[in-house]
Amino acid sequence: MSARKPRRRRRLLDWRALIGIGISVALLWWAFHEEDPAAIWAELKLADPLLFVLAAAAATGVFWIRAWRWKAILAAAAPDTAFRSRFAAVSIGFMGNNLLPLRVGEFARVYALSRMERVSMVASFGSLVIERLFDGIFVVLLLFVAVSLPGFPVVETNTYLAVARGLGVMIALAVIILTLLVWQPVRAVRVFQRIVVVLLPKKLERPLVDALEAFLAGVSSLRNPWLVLRVSAWSLVLWLFNAVGFYVGLFAFGMHLPFEAALFLQSAVALAVSIPSGPGFFGPFEGATRLVLVDIFGADRAQALAYAIGFHLAGFIPITLIGLFYAWRLGLSLREVAETEEVVEERVEMETGIEPVQGEQR
Numbered sequence: 001m002s003a004r005k006p007r008r009r010r011r012l013l014d015w016r017a018l019i020g021i022g023i024s025v026a027l028l029w030w031a032f033h034e035e036d037p038a039a040i041w042a043e044l045k046l047a048d049p050l051l052f053v054l055a056a057a058a059a060t061g062v063f064w065i066r067a068w069r070w071k072a073i074l075a076a077a078a079p080d081t082a083f084r085s086r087f088a089a090v091s092i093g094f095m096g097n098n099l100l101p102l103r104v105g106e107f108a109r110v111y112a113l114s115r116m117e118r119v120s121m122v123a124s125f126g127s128l129v130i131e132r133l134f135d136g137i138f139v140v141l142l143l144f145v146a147v148s149l150p151g152f153p154v155v156e157t158n159t160y161l162a163v164a165r166g167l168g169v170m171i172a173l174a175v176i177i178l179t180l181l182v183w184q185p186v187r188a189v190r191v192f193q194r195i196v197v198v199l200l201p202k203k204l205e206r207p208l209v210d211a212l213e214a215f216l217a218g219v220s221s222l223r224n225p226w227l228v229l230r231v232s233a234w235s236l237v238l239w240l241f242n243a244v245g246f247y248v249g250l251f252a253f254g255m256h257l258p259f260e261a262a263l264f265l266q267s268a269v270a271l272a273v274s275i276p277s278g279p280g281f282f283g284p285f286e287g288a289t290r291l292v293l294v295d296i297f298g299a300d301r302a303q304a305l306a307y308a309i310g311f312h313l314a315g316f317i318p319i320t321l322i323g324l325f326y327a328w329r330l331g332l333s334l335r336e337v338a339e340t341e342e343v344v345e346e347r348v349e350m351e352t353g354i355e356p357v358q359g360e361q362r
Contacts, residue, residue, distance in 0.1 A: 017101035020276040024283030031286040035305055043253060043306035051252035052310065058245030059315035060322075065241060066090050066131075069234035073130050075227050077123035085116035088326040095323020096337050098280045098316055104341055108332075111340040114347075115330060121347045130222065133178065134235040135270070136171045142239055143267035144168070151258030153297060167271070182222040242266055249311040255299050265292045285312050 032040075067087035074081055093109025110124040146152060181188045222228055247262035255261075265288075272288035273281040289308035293299040327337060 013101065016276070017278075020101060021278040023276055024278035024281075027277075027283035027287035031283075031290045031308070032305060035301060039302040040306050040309070043302045044310055046254065047306070047310055048252045048254075051248055052314065055245050055249035055252055055311060056314035056318060058241065058248060059311070060318040062238060062242050062245070063087065063090050063094065063319055063322075065234065065238040069231060069238060070127065070131070072227055072230040072234060073127040074119065074123070076224070077127070078117060078119040081113070081117045081119065085113060088116065088330070089113040091319060091323040091326050092330070092332070092337065093323070095320045095327065096340075098320045098323075099334065100338050101279050102341075104338055107341040107344045108337045110344050112326075112330060112332070121344055125344075125348065130231070133171070133174060134231055135239075136167070137175070138235045138239045139267045139270045140168050140171055142243070142263050143271075146260045146263035146267065149258070149260045149263075151260040152264070178222070239266070245315075246311070249307060249314070253303055253307040253310065255293070255303055255307065257293075257297055257299065261293070261297050264296070265289065268292045280316055282312070 064087060067083060067090050070086045070090065071081060071083070074086075089109045089112040092112045093105040096105025096108040097103050098105070106128060110121050110128065113119055113124055114121055243259070243262045243266050246266045247259055250257050250262060268288040268291065269285055272284035275284060277284050286305065286308040289311075290301070290304055293304035293307070294301050324334075327334070
């Protein structure tokens with residue numbers, strides 16, 4: 001086996017990170033540029049402290065549910081992972097996303113779990129793909145549910161619904177493709193191999209086919225209908241519980257809106273934070289909140305923006321501190337968390353047989 005050349009360390013503030021930061025700054029400017037900071041601060045001080053604490057507890061409790069759901073997703077590859085390990089990895093991952101650019105926390109989450117449990121990194125990556133897919137399904141589903149409920153205001157929502165329908169079609173296609181991959185893995189590999197032979201150089205054929213086979217092994221839990229049902233149930237619980245946190249937060253800031261507002265708002269925020277942004281998703285969160293609460297539900301702008309700041313921080317600070325604690329317990333510095341992308345990519349290449357392309361700049 002040939003020795004690997006040392007990788008060039010990837011800069012965290014590369015052009016991708018700068019684009020994300022630029023989008024965050026632009027959205028923050030759009031959300032706040034016409035507002036009176038004193039009015040927003042006054043609304044922050046008027047927030048009900050008990051309801052605010054309850055909203056923060058709900059926003060943090062979502063991560064416990066994520067850790068429970070992860071067990072079902074990992075069932076085929078690693079059925080005996082401990083809850084503490086999964087919760088620690090989830091916390092480290094979201095802490096990394098909150099403090100570092102380029103969603104490095106996704107790699108940190110995979111790396112942390114592999115440090116604590118006997119789980120291959122390919123299987124961990126496969127499980128995160130499944131997690132994102134189920135999140136997307138239920139985010140879009142609950143968005144449509146919110147619009148269909150009687151408390152949703154009669155406003156011009158054609159643009160929002162068109163976007164939602166487009167996302168729904170994309171997710172439906174992804175579900176169909178993933179279903180074919182999971183239930184017909186041998187045929188899927190053969191079809192993929194034929195495509196690779198036609199489109200790519202021969203030296204990439206075997207590594208890519210190996211990677212697909214490894215990925216299919218990581219998502220093999222979806223071949224079990226009972227596990228799919230469990231993951232779906234956990235996903236529904238997760239997003240309904242998350243919506244309750246949004247709902248309690250609305251009341252904490254004096255906005256007595258129907259539950260439909262919380263359902264629609266959490267879906268809008270979840271979709272907004274999926275675009276490139278800076279660490280912590282500041283900008284997309286506030287922009288989506290202003291758009292939904294002010295433009296659709298007619299809330300006072302100062303109240304809505306105070307809610308955007310307060311509830312965002314209520315979800316940001318606790319999981320960041322918890323993640324830093326678990327990173328410290330695991331002996332990981334923030335710099336090491338930032339470097340997990342290179343470590344994970346190296347390990348995945350070793351597990352799948354993919355070698356870096358000659359001359360590739362990392």
